[in-house]
Amino acid sequence: MQMTSRQEEKVQQIREKYNFRPFVDAPASKEKVDLLDLTIIDLSKFDEGPETRKELATTLEKALTEYGFFRVVNHGFSPEFLDHMKSVSQSTFETTDEVKNKFFAGEKKIEEDKDLELGVIRGTGFKPRGYWKYSNDTPDNVEFYNFRHFLHPDIFHNRIEYPEFVQYHLEDVRKYFSELHTEVQRKVLTLMDIILEIPEGTLYNDFFPAIENDTLNSGTGFGRFLLYHPVDQEYKKKTSSTWMRGHTDAGALTFILSQSILSLQIRSYADNQWKYVSHVPNSIIVNIGDTFKFLTDGYFKSSIHRVHTAPDDQKDYTRNTVIYFASPKLDVYMDSGSLGSPKLKRLGYKLNDGLERITVRQWDEAKGKFFNKTSANRKTNLTLYGRESVGSLIGENPIEV
Numbered sequence: 001m002q003m004t005s006r007q008e009e010k011v012q013q014i015r016e017k018y019n020f021r022p023f024v025d026a027p028a029s030k031e032k033v034d035l036l037d038l039t040i041i042d043l044s045k046f047d048e049g050p051e052t053r054k055e056l057a058t059t060l061e062k063a064l065t066e067y068g069f070f071r072v073v074n075h076g077f078s079p080e081f082l083d084h085m086k087s088v089s090q091s092t093f094e095t096t097d098e099v100k101n102k103f104f105a106g107e108k109k110i111e112e113d114k115d116l117e118l119g120v121i122r123g124t125g126f127k128p129r130g131y132w133k134y135s136n137d138t139p140d141n142v143e144f145y146n147f148r149h150f151l152h153p154d155i156f157h158n159r160i161e162y163p164e165f166v167q168y169h170l171e172d173v174r175k176y177f178s179e180l181h182t183e184v185q186r187k188v189l190t191l192m193d194i195i196l197e198i199p200e201g202t203l204y205n206d207f208f209p210a211i212e213n214d215t216l217n218s219g220t221g222f223g224r225f226l227l228y229h230p231v232d233q234e235y236k237k238k239t240s241s242t243w244m245r246g247h248t249d250a251g252a253l254t255f256i257l258s259q260s261i262l263s264l265q266i267r268s269y270a271d272n273q274w275k276y277v278s279h280v281p282n283s284i285i286v287n288i289g290d291t292f293k294f295l296t297d298g299y300f301k302s303s304i305h306r307v308h309t310a311p312d313d314q315k316d317y318t319r320n321t322v323i324y325f326a327s328p329k330l331d332v333y334m335d336s337g338s339l340g341s342p343k344l345k346r347l348g349y350k351l352n353d354g355l356e357r358i359t360v361r362q363w364d365e366a367k368g369k370f371f372n373k374t375s376a377n378r379k380t381n382l383t384l385y386g387r388e389s390v391g392s393l394i395g396e397n398p399i400e401v
């Protein structure tokens with residue numbers, strides 16, 4: 001939609017008011033650490049034909065079954081647009097505590113959300129800095145803002161109230177998250193179809209379709225802008241340098257904009273060691289969450305990850321990123337029985353005997369109840385419907401910080 005010059009002028013005014021500026025990446029750290037170079041999936045090859053897709057799928061399969069983490073490049077977003085999104089994310093937080101409290105993510109906003117346990121983790125709005133308490137009663141230093149319903153323009157634009165700066169950038173936000181869902185994710189899911197030996201398009205069309213303004217029959221999920229504030233020595237000591245605690249994601253697939261601060265770590269299944277993820281400018285890191293692990297009955301891994309505070313040579317920078325947490329339709333049963341994959345059958349992956357089948361909605365509600373309300377550190381893994389899950393663990397085995 002073309003803006004009139006009057007609208008453009010208004011956007012300029014709003015940008016000045018919220019200190020809209022180019023996003024500046026921290027220069028690379030010189031710290032010597034063990035870096036994990038994630039498998040790179042070049043999505044520009046996706047349309048080259050079935051043979052090339054098969055090759056991509058073979059590369060992806062290894063990443064999905066070892067770490068559940070990989071990286072996509074040539075995903076279709078220009079570097080300029082990604083920089084713009086980081087600037088939009090940055091200025092979203094340039095507002096008062098009063099506004100952040102007014103648009104608190106813990107409130108239920110609209111009819112479509114009223115039966116869901118959303119809380120600050122998934123509800124539309126802000127999770128304020130310090131909402132969680134880490135070890136030694138230390139307030140956290142990450143704030144975020146969540147978006148929902150970008151696949152449904154009428155709900156997204158007309159039925160949800162937003163802070164002023166966000167309101168003026170909604171169309172960019174909608175474009176980013178909805179294209180991630182319909183373009184980038186669709187390609188990734190198609191490669192997974194190939195891995196699972198089911199017809200190309202099955203996962204996207206049957207589990208994650210985007211049907212405008214029909215929330216129940218569409219894939220679900222939420223987007224998030226994150227801002228991690230610089231921390232001091234005392235904070236690091238008290239929290240064992242934790243910016244975000246170790247956890248697995250509850251959803252199916254998570255898309256994280258790669259950023260330059262040495263901080264995201266994955267706990268390796270091979271040796272239980274935490275490994276730093278490297279940075280590739282303009283790439284998007286993708287990881288598997290609980291839902292896809294369950295859908296494949298454990299063939300795809302959902303790795304525990306956390307965010308370590310910045311190394312000394314990057315300690316004065318804020319850390320910004322943009323994440324999309326994608327989930328299937330709420331009524332999908334989360335086990336391999338839903339997929340009908342000959343591959344999983346052959347390899348012997350199936351729902352554990354004695355476990356009842358559960359839907360995305362059931363899991364979402366059960367996990368949401370635990371992780372949204374409390375800010376206390378959890379000492380043990382959590383078992384819901386007989387399924388083990390990890391969230392918000394700190395300083396305790398098996399998650400050492």
Ligand SMILES: O=C(O)CCC(=O)C(=O)O
Nearest residue numbers: 226244249256264307321
């Ligand atoms: O900030 C990041 O890079 C990852 C954050 C994360 O794991 C999450 O929000 O679930």
Ligand SMILES: [Fe+2]
Nearest residue numbers: 247248249305
């Ligand atoms: Fe995560």
